[in-house]
Amino acid sequence: MFDALTPNVQIALAGIVALLVAASAGVFVFNRLRPDNSCADLTPRLRSWWLMVATFSATLALGRSASLVLLALISFLALKEYLSLIPTRRIDRPLMLWAYAAIPLQYYWVASGRYDMFVAFVPLYGLLVLSARAAFAGQPHGFLRIAGSLNWGLLITVFALAHLGFLVVLPAAGNPAGGSAGLLMYLVFLAQFSDVVQYIAGKSLGRRRIAPRISPNKTWEGLIVGLVTTVVLAAALAPWITPLDRGEGLIAGLLIGLAGFAGDITVSAVKRDLGVKDTSSLLPGHGGLLDRVDSLILAAPIFYHFLQQIHYGGVS
Amino acid sequence: MIAVLRWLWFWLFVRPVAYVFLGLNSHHAERLPRQGPAIVVANHNSHIDTLVLTAMFPYRLLARIRPVAARDHFARHKRLYWFMTNVMGVIFLKRRNLRPSDGDPLAECSAALAHGDILIVYPEGTRGVPERLAAFKPGIAHLAERHPTVPVVPVFLRGTGKALPRGEIVPVPLLCDVHVGDALRWHGDRGAFMRTLRSAIAALAQEGQVPAGGVAPAGLPEPAGSAGYGEGVSALRRSNMVSSQRFDTTSWRRM
Numbered sequence: 001m002f003d004a005l006t007p008n009v010q011i012a013l014a015g016i017v018a019l020l021v022a023a024s025a026g027v028f029v030f031n032r033l034r035p036d037n038s039c040a041d042l043t044p045r046l047r048s049w050w051l052m053v054a055t056f057s058a059t060l061a062l063g064r065s066a067s068l069v070l071l072a073l074i075s076f077l078a079l080k081e082y083l084s085l086i087p088t089r090r091i092d093r094p095l096m097l098w099a100y101a102a103i104p105l106q107y108y109w110v111a112s113g114r115y116d117m118f119v120a121f122v123p124l125y126g127l128l129v130l131s132a133r134a135a136f137a138g139q140p141h142g143f144l145r146i147a148g149s150l151n152w153g154l155l156i157t158v159f160a161l162a163h164l165g166f167l168v169v170l171p172a173a174g175n176p177a178g179g180s181a182g183l184l185m186y187l188v189f190l191a192q193f194s195d196v197v198q199y200i201a202g203k204s205l206g207r208r209r210i211a212p213r214i215s216p217n218k219t220w221e222g223l224i225v226g227l228v229t230t231v232v233l234a235a236a237l238a239p240w241i242t243p244l245d246r247g248e249g250l251i252a253g254l255l256i257g258l259a260g261f262a263g264d265i266t267v268s269a270v271k272r273d274l275g276v277k278d279t280s281s282l283l284p285g286h287g288g289l290l291d292r293v294d295s296l297i298l299a300a301p302i303f304y305h306f307l308q309q310i311h312y313g314g315v316s
Numbered sequence: 317m318i319a320v321l322r323w324l325w326f327w328l329f330v331r332p333v334a335y336v337f338l339g340l341n342s343h344h345a346e347r348l349p350r351q352g353p354a355i356v357v358a359n360h361n362s363h364i365d366t367l368v369l370t371a372m373f374p375y376r377l378l379a380r381i382r383p384v385a386a387r388d389h390f391a392r393h394k395r396l397y398w399f400m401t402n403v404m405g406v407i408f409l410k411r412r413n414l415r416p417s418d419g420d421p422l423a424e425c426s427a428a429l430a431h432g433d434i435l436i437v438y439p440e441g442t443r444g445v446p447e448r449l450a451a452f453k454p455g456i457a458h459l460a461e462r463h464p465t466v467p468v469v470p471v472f473l474r475g476t477g478k479a480l481p482r483g484e485i486v487p488v489p490l491l492c493d494v495h496v497g498d499a500l501r502w503h504g505d506r507g508a509f510m511r512t513l514r515s516a517i518a519a520l521a522q523e524g525q526v527p528a529g530g531v532a533p534a535g536l537p538e539p540a541g542s543a544g545y546g547e548g549v550s551a552l553r554r555s556n557m558v559s560s561q562r563f564d565t566t567s568w569r570r571m
Contacts, residue, residue, distance in 0.1 A: 076489075080339060084491035090481060096488045280491055281341045 004063040006179040008241050013057050016189065020050060045285030052283070052292070056188070060181045064168055065111075067184065071165045072107040077289045078157040079103065081279040085270070086149050091137045095146065098133055099154050102126055106158050110165040118166065122159035127151055156266075156297050157290075163300040164188070167307075174312065178241030186242050187303050190234050190253060191260045191295045198226030198261070215268035223261055230257040243311050252306060259302040260295035267294035321403045326370075326378055334371030338364070338479055339491040343523065345372055347496040348469060352380045352432040354499075355468045357456060359449055359517060360438035361477025366404070368476060368492055369436050379405065382428045383436040386411040405433075409455075411441065422459055429463050439513070443482045449521070452514055457506040467499035470513060472520035495520040 005013070027042045059070040083096050102122060109118035134147045167183040175182050202222025210218045234253025238244040244252055267290055271279065278287030286292050334340055348356070358365060366383045373381055387408040390397050400406040407424045414421060425435055437459075439452035460468055475492035497520050500512060 077339070080489050080491060083488075084339075084475065088478070093484065093486075093488050096490075097486065100489060280339065282339065 004061055004179070005181055006177065006241075008177050009060075009179060009182050009185060012185060012189070012237070012241055013060075016053055016057075020046070020053060023049075041285045043285075048283040048285050060185065064180060067168045067181070068107055068111055068165050071161065071168075072103055074289065074293065075103050075106070075158050075161050076100070077282065078161060078293060079153060081282075081288045081290045082153040082157055082270075085274050085276060085279060086153065087274075088146065089139070089142060091139055092134075092146050092150075095130060095133055095137070095150055098129055099126075099150055099158075102154055102158050106162045107165060110162055110169060113169050115166070118162070122154050126154050126159075130154070160297050160301050161293065163304040164296065166304060167300075170307075170312065175241075175243045177239070177243075182241035183307070186234075186237060186252075187256060187300065188296065190230055190237075190256045191299045193233065194226045194230040194257045194260050195264065195295045197229045198222040201225035211265060211268075214272055215265055218261075218265060218268075226261075227254065227257040230254075230260075244307075248310060252303060255302050255306055256299045259299040263297035263299060264294045266297070267291065318402055322378060325403050326375055330367055330371045333364075334368050337487075337489050338368070338475075339489075340368060340372070340494055341491055342372065342494045342496070344496045345494070347498060348372060348471075349434055349467060349499070351377075352434045353429040353463065353466045355429070355435045355437055355456070355459065355463075355466055356471055357437050357439060357468055357513060357517070358471040358473055359521075360440050360443050361473065362443060362480045362482070364476050364480050364487065364492075365438070365443075365473055366436060368473065368494060369471065370404075372494065373434070377434065380433045381405055381436065382407050382425075382433045384409055384425060384438070386441070388412055407435070422455060422462075425459055426462055429459070429466055435459075443477070449514070449518060452510055454506065454510060456513065457509045460502040460509055461506060464502035467501060468513065469499045470497040470516040470520060471495065472497075472517050472523075474521070495523050 024046055027046055031043070055070070059066040079099065083099065088096065106118065106121055109115075109121060130150050131147045134143055134150070164184060164187070167187060168180050170180065170183065172180045178186070199217070199222065202217055202219045205225075206217075206219030206221045208220045209216060210220055210223065231250055231253035234256065235246045235249040238246060238249025238252065242249070242252075267279070271277065279290035280288030282289050283292055356369060358369060366385075370378070370381055370383070382405045384407045385400065387410050389411075390400060390406075390408065397408075401408070407428060409425075410418060410421055420426075428435060437456055439456045440450040441453045442450070444450045456468070460466070472495040473492060474495075475490055478488075479490040479492060480487040497516050500509075500516060502509060503512075
């Protein structure tokens with residue numbers, strides 16, 4: 001079953017499972033020591049992590065097509081959460097269907113390796129179709145709001161997230177150590193790891209809040225500890241599952257950490273604007289899918305762009 | 317054959333549509349009855365209300381689920397009528413032109429409860445304006461009076477009227493909220509029972525409302541939550557809004 005994964009990636013997956021085992025053991029002991037603890041959501045949170053890691057590894061192992069189907073499903077669920085949250089009118093229903101229709105097309109460009117179509121599709125055709133369709137609906141009241149929020153949502157949930165898919169279809173020959181799954185694993189692991197470290201460091205030693213009105217849990221201490229850890233880990237892992245050397249891995253880690261933070265705080269701002277706490281209740285302990293992939297939204301295109309510039313000759 | 321159709325209906329349609337195509341945020345799903353007889357009472361916005369509620373029950377209870385629907389609305393479509401009666405277990409109610417010769421309009425509902433089934437009842441009687449509670453029809457109080465020991469579970473659904481509003485054919489994938497309340501029981505007075513039931517559902521409508529955190533920036537045409545469809549404004553408040561507001565085809569709700 002694991003033929004699609006190189007030995008290095010298999011060991012990396014085993015490492016992630018080991019981390020989860022350690023975390024589960026830690027939570028178990030913690031709950032025993034303090035039955036009245038204040039972190040009651042840790043158990044469902046970890047259970048969701050197990051589920052996500054299992055799904056992610058299984059699809060990686062099944063190969064390219066399975067990975068793309070999973071990523072398209074993630075885009076669909078994320079867009080659905082977004083469209084369910086934003087204010088819409090009844091006349092916006094056809095527009096929402098058009099937005100959904102972008103998902104299969106976007107992932108078709110991924111699967112066929114058509115980077116030129118992939119990179120232009122949402123910003124160009126999405127903009128054209130959604131804006132014109134919104135205008136054709138003939139209701140000027142609220143036009144800018146719906147055209148703007150739909151295009152933005154499509155960029156975030158479809159265009160940006162689909163870059164994860166393009167990491168999988170890059171020629172495996174360019175990455176002998178990690179194969180086609182190595183880069184995706186590298187990015188997803190680092191972004192999520194950085195997120196968790198920022199959360200834990202922020203909870204334990206956070207003092208100065210970065211944006212209290214947007215996200216009260218984000219602190220400078222958490223961000224710095226998260227960034228340093230991510231950069232070190234990124235440099236260490238780079239030669240192992242990616243075509244990057246240690247120095248390039250260092251930069252990649254910094255980009256992933258910073259873009260991850262930017263994505264996180266962006267989704268927080270959306271939620272604050274709309275007055276909701278979580279984007280849905282899909283993942284117990286975490287909230288919605290958009291809450292979980294927020295750190296990947298901006299990190300995926302940035303990391304891909306960086307990779308393309310230094311390793312795939314600026315064009316794909 | 318019916319059993320096979322039921323299996324296919326539940327596993328290939330009801331569950332995938334409810335949990336993948338739409339997606340449910342359920343609040344206190346554990347309060348739903350785990351055995352019959354019981355009456356589930358919900359607000360009604362969309363044809364998918366019944367689908368969503370059916371999906372929330374385990375498969376073993378599927379044969380017990382009996383949605384109550386208006387005969388005049390569905391009787392025209394022969395095949396659909398057959399499917400609803402035999403596969404979905406729908407009980408059809410004569411809604412209009414009741415004559416004494418029709419006998420007891422609630423007889424089938426009563427029989428189902430006596431048999432241990434779980435009724436799904438929409439006391440608004442029609443899908444109406446999404447998420448605005450219309451007046452309740454008194455049939456539910458008559459049923460509760462006849463079956464005083466049967467628990468009546470109030471449910472508030474939000475979002476189904478947005479995914480598939482009345483008059484539309486193509487559903488849009490959108491998340492739906494399901495708020496389940498504590499079971500009520502008959503307490504001896506129809507009027508009081510109706511008021512209790514109505515306020516229980518109105519309270520559930522309030523439950524999910526996070527106060528709209530974002531202040532709408534100046535200059536936007538409509539404040540957040542008003543143009544939008546559910547944010548920040550409770551169903552109760554919406555139901556009390558001036559009657560000049562109409563649900564038209566150009567907007568979810570125009571002020």
